[in-house]
Amino acid sequence: MMKLRHKNKKPSKGSKGCKKVSWSHHQPAKQNGKKAASRVASAPQFVHSNDRANWDTELKKKREEVLQELNMFPQLDDESTRKAYYKEFRKVVEYSDVILEVLDARDPLGCRCFQMEEAVLRAEGNKKLVLVLNKIDLVPKEVVEKWLDYLRNELPAVAFKASTQHQVKNLSRRSVSVEQASESLLKSKACFGAENLMRVLGNYCRLGEVRTHIRVGVVGLPNVGKSSLINSLKRSRACSVGAVPGVTKFMQEVYLDKFIRLLDAPGIVPGPNSEVGTILRNCIHVQKLGDPVTPVETILQRCNLEEISNYYGVSGFQTTEHFLTAVAHRLGKKKKGGIYSQEQAAKAVLADWVSGKISFYTLPPATHTLPAHLSAEIVKEMTEVFDIEDTEQANEDTMECLATGESDELLGDVDPREMEIKWLHSPMMKIADAMENKTTVYKIGDLTGYCTNPNRHQMGWAKRNVDHRPRNDSTVDVCPVDRRPMLQRIMETDPLQQGQALASALKNKKKMQKRTDKLASKLSDTMMSVLDLSGNADDSAGD
Ligand SMILES: Nc1nc2c(ncn2[C@@H]2O[C@H](COP(=O)(O)OP(=O)(O)OP(=O)(O)O)[C@@H](O)[C@H]2O)c(=O)[nH]1
Incomplete structure (x- = not known):
């Protein structure tokens, strides 16, 4: 939401005599x-x-x-630009297995493009659609929840907040450490929901028994954050990002990892039916507008x-x-x-x-009706192929993390080897673990370490370990609980799931650190009270 820099000033009470139409x-x-x-x-x-x-x-x-x-940048409402962009969009659909339709959480229905969805569903190759509710940081949590509830009646929906770091820097390397970064910095610039989105794509690969790689097309209206989303997933500056529509002009392919290739598309520009709507969805360049006053009137009605x-x-x-x-x-x-x-x-x-400086949001309609291009069968199929039950809980986690500033993008700042060494050498950790007795002891070479056993939710990869390389049989391996060193397990696991596993490991590390701190203060309190007692004893002896 927009941050107010000044205290509210109460306007003076005034006349009602203005003749112009009031909004x-x-x-x-x-x-x-x-x-x-x-x-x-x-x-x-x-x-x-x-x-x-x-x-x-x-x-x-x-x-x-x-x-x-x-x-x-070019005028996006120009007919030839629209056609050229549409051609690029068709290419993206043609090459993709899964299409991520990015929506602005402030007005998801307003920036949803049913014709585009229809084109995806009609295309050859049984393509799948996922909605990504981006910019959730600009909308109250309850509103995001309402939209997720509404959208899940139709298609899988993932709550997301793309990284909005200064784009010149490599997104994965911050100049401040995770510990030093203020909560507001983390909240304002970090990415939330990447783990969940990767999980959804991983589910698709797993359930669809994908043997090689999948292509994931990222589409949506201009300026909804497609490139920011790709960059957040890639954790580097793969695509140019800008606060203006039309930054992306051609299809670009981004290798996320061995198994996923992302395709960035230029924004789809809706037809010229509603100029105000098109302007407000950032599809027309402000500077070139003949009448900039009417859209401001609409803004004032909405804000x-x-x-x-x-x-x-x-x-x-x-x-x-x-x-x-x-x-x-x-x-x-x-x-x-x-x-x-x-x-x-x-x-x-x-x-x-x-550029999102004026805050606003819309609410979903009170009742839901399935759009004509979606049938109950399609909804069922999409739900199953992405294992959506899994996603819904993860959406909750994303919003929880956004509220606490605990981003999955933070992984980019942590060198896993560094994490391991810090982890292994912390003596307090050993005490905490030994006290709580809930940990696995492990050794790497001469080093001994401790880690908590991952739970089902934190370590999806431990539950089902899928090998995505081409094989003769098509069965899914189910592994028993693996007690080898955490990092070794992560590195050996499906690269699609490594981010998720590392995120869980990092969360665990943070939790353990908290526990350690708590224990340290408990110990110090105990020692203090012991010292106090001796002091009292001396006093009483003195008396
Ligand atoms: N607050 C916030 N801003 C975002 C988020 N995602 C993107 N933005 C901002 O939205 C603007 C547009 O982002 P882009 O990634 O360039 O959008 P796009 O959809 O690729 O735009 P085109 O290339 O024009 O189609 C930029 O100023 C981003 O910083 C988000 O999750 N939260």
């Missing part, structure tokens, strides 16, 4: 117990504060960067007015025009003759919308 009736009737209309004032009030100046400069700079970038007032430091507006004049004033957007420019302000607001 305030589109807002929820009450916010913070007051009618939205009661916040409306006759004239814009500007927030004046010194610390605002720096923020304004920063905001202006960023907005100019976005607008500059916007100018560098929380209080948040938007605080974001721009303006309040007391009653109409879109009123709001835009106030924003133009704040941002210093003037036309010739010194008149504040509503158009320029509207483009600035739209640039903020496109």
Whole structure:
């Protein structure tokens, strides 16, 4: 969600006499117990504060960067671009076994493309579809849950938050260590849900007895985060990412590992039926819009007015025009003759919308009806082929991790060998383990180590160890619980599952560290109380 940088300023109560059409009736009737209309004032009030100046400069700079970038890319509503992109999309479908349709969690239905889904389901080769609900960090958890509940009636859906690290750096290497990184840094930039998505693809390989590799096409509207998702899975900068639509222009193939190849596609641009909808879904370049004011009107209908007032430091507006004049004033957007420019302000607001700075979200419809292109058989087939029950619990875990800032992408920062050595040499760990007596003792060469036995959920690979290499028989191996060293087991396991296994190992490590710390403080408390007791004893002896 958008972070508010300034405290709420209550707008003054004002007149109701504005003649222009007001959008305030589109807002929820009450916010913070007051009618939205009661916040409306006759004239814009500007927030004046010194610390605002720096923020304004920063905001202006960023907005100019976005607008500059916007100018560098083609007009996506242009017919020839649309056709060229569609051709690329067809190629992706043709080459893929599984299609991931990336949706923006803020408006999943709005960016879902039924024609595209139909094309996938009709294509030769029995292709499978998975919905990826991306940008879950921009939406309250309850809303994500509601959408997952809704979407699972149709297709497998995976909750995801792509890494949004500074894209120039290799995503897998952070300049701060996991321990040093603040929770907010981890929360804001790390990836969540990669483990689950890999699990879903792994399930498909396992249940479909895939012998070589699969191709996974990543499709969706422009700017929904397709490239960010691929980069997060790849943990390196495989594809270019940008806060503007149309960064990806051609199909690109990315080797995730031996068994999975990802295909990045340019965004699908919907037809020209609803221009406002298309703009708001980031499919049209803001800078080139003839009428930027109408989409801002729609934004104001969808957003929380209080948040938007605080974001721009303006309040007391009653109409879109009123709001835009106030924003133009704040941002210093003037036309010739010194008149504040509503158009320029509207483009600035739209640039903020496109780059996700203005928060909003939609709720799923109250009742569910199956879209015409999906039948009960298709839903059943998709559910089975991806082992969806497994995924639903994992979606819960993803959201739990997002809430606590515990990302599966953190693995990228940890060298497994380093992890092993730290792990093996921690004396406190031995005490903790010995005390709790729930661990396996193991040896690598001269080193002795301890690890907790993985549970079923943490170590899916221990339950069923699938060999994906071509073989004569097609049975799935079921292994007994493996008691060899953790890392050795991980390295020997199916590469598709290694990320997941390492994630679990890292989680275990963290848990053990917590336990160790707890134990250490317990020990120190005990020692302190022993010392206190001796002190008391001395005192009493003295008495
Ligand atoms: N907050 C947040 N931002 C995201 C997330 N995923 C992507 N973004 C941002 O959304 C913008 C678009 O991301 P891209 O990965 O370029 O989107 P795309 O779908 O590949 O875009 P095209 O190449 O235009 O089709 C970038 O500014 C990303 O940083 C996410 O999970 N959370």
